[in-house]
Amino acid sequence: MNLFKKIFNSESTPKEPQFEIPWIPLTDIKQLDELVELSKTKPVLIFKHSTRCGISSMTMRQFTGSYKYEAAQIQPYYLDLLSYRDLSNEIAIRFQVLHQSPQLIVIKNGSTVHAASHYEIQAASLERFI
Numbered sequence: 001m002n003l004f005k006k007i008f009n010s011e012s013t014p015k016e017p018q019f020e021i022p023w024i025p026l027t028d029i030k031q032l033d034e035l036v037e038l039s040k041t042k043p044v045l046i047f048k049h050s051t052r053c054g055i056s057s058m059t060m061r062q063f064t065g066s067y068k069y070e071a072a073q074i075q076p077y078y079l080d081l082l083s084y085r086d087l088s089n090e091i092a093i094r095f096q097v098l099h100q101s102p103q104l105i106v107i108k109n110g111s112t113v114h115a116a117s118h119y120e121i122q123a124a125s126l127e128r129f130i
Helices: 002-008 031-036 054-066 085-094 123-129
Strands: 043-050 075-080 101-107 111-117
Touching: 002 111, 031 085, 043 054, 043 085, 054 123, 075 085, 085 123, 101 123, 111 123
Parallel strands: 043 075
Antiparallel strands: 043 101, 101 111
């Protein structure tokens, strides 16, 4: 049994440091004005997520597992699509992106500089906006 623990024990395997994503929940349309202002000093990302969708959940896990940025570099916002569909629709209009789920939108200087959905969502793609 000790042999198996030595071979398969994940605690002894070195791991990449995990970053805790400092999500700000998007719950009110007024926050969109705030994030536009913030985007003038640092990039802002909006992650639109459907809590009932398997693809969205898988994408969220992959994204959070490879996220390596601090709040000083980029500010992440999280939108629960099922609870705030009207807000999601306003984001689509205001930032001129077709609504999709899951979806990652990057705002810089008040404008959309990147939008991705489904399997195109990659934390590494944020590097070029920081």
